[in-house]
Amino acid sequence: MVAQSSDGRPEGAGGGRELRGAASGHARSPRTAPSRVRTDDLAVHGAVGGFLGGLAMALLAMTVSASLGRGFFMPMRLVAAIAFGPDAMGGVVPIVVGILIHLAMATALGVLFAWAIGGFRPNLMAWSIAYAVLVWLLAQFFALPLANPIMAAQMPPLLWLLCHVAYGAVLGGYLAEGAGS
Numbered sequence: 001m002v003a004q005s006s007d008g009r010p011e012g013a014g015g016g017r018e019l020r021g022a023a024s025g026h027a028r029s030p031r032t033a034p035s036r037v038r039t040d041d042l043a044v045h046g047a048v049g050g051f052l053g054g055l056a057m058a059l060l061a062m063t064v065s066a067s068l069g070r071g072f073f074m075p076m077r078l079v080a081a082i083a084f085g086p087d088a089m090g091g092v093v094p095i096v097v098g099i100l101i102h103l104a105m106a107t108a109l110g111v112l113f114a115w116a117i118g119g120f121r122p123n124l125m126a127w128s129i130a131y132a133v134l135v136w137l138l139a140q141f142f143a144l145p146l147a148n149p150i151m152a153a154q155m156p157p158l159l160w161l162l163c164h165v166a167y168g169a170v171l172g173g174y175l176a177e178g179a180g181s
Helices: 039-067 074-089 093-117 124-147 149-154 157-176
Strands: none
Touching: 039 074, 039 093, 039 157, 074 093, 074 149, 093 124, 093 157, 124 149, 124 157
């Protein structure tokens, strides 16, 4: 016997338009949210969306930094200042470490967001951007001044906010479009 979906069609009979979860293999319609998403699926989707959002955020920050004459890698040096202090302003190693720290944090925050929402929901883009703005607020006014005062002093707050909005948009866009269909 073939399992049927709620609309009477056999499962998987959607004219090739189903989205498959990367780890679960469960089919779902692109227009309806699944009623239940496995926790490991959420972690994978959140990690990938967070990583992609982190790439977008970094590229935006580095491009604007270069256009302002501060150097393409200055944002990654500022991130690395959490580990290197003022020494992050020279050499290649702080750039690499800054990229790794940034992408690890972006990935972890993507997982946290995916777990927090518990699956795919309506208005996911708005929720993910709101989440990114909340992360910016907490980082800008609490975490950054304590953990990385060099970055707090040198990263323009509005640029950093714009970068967080880009992060949220990419994270939400990835999750909304089926998380790796």
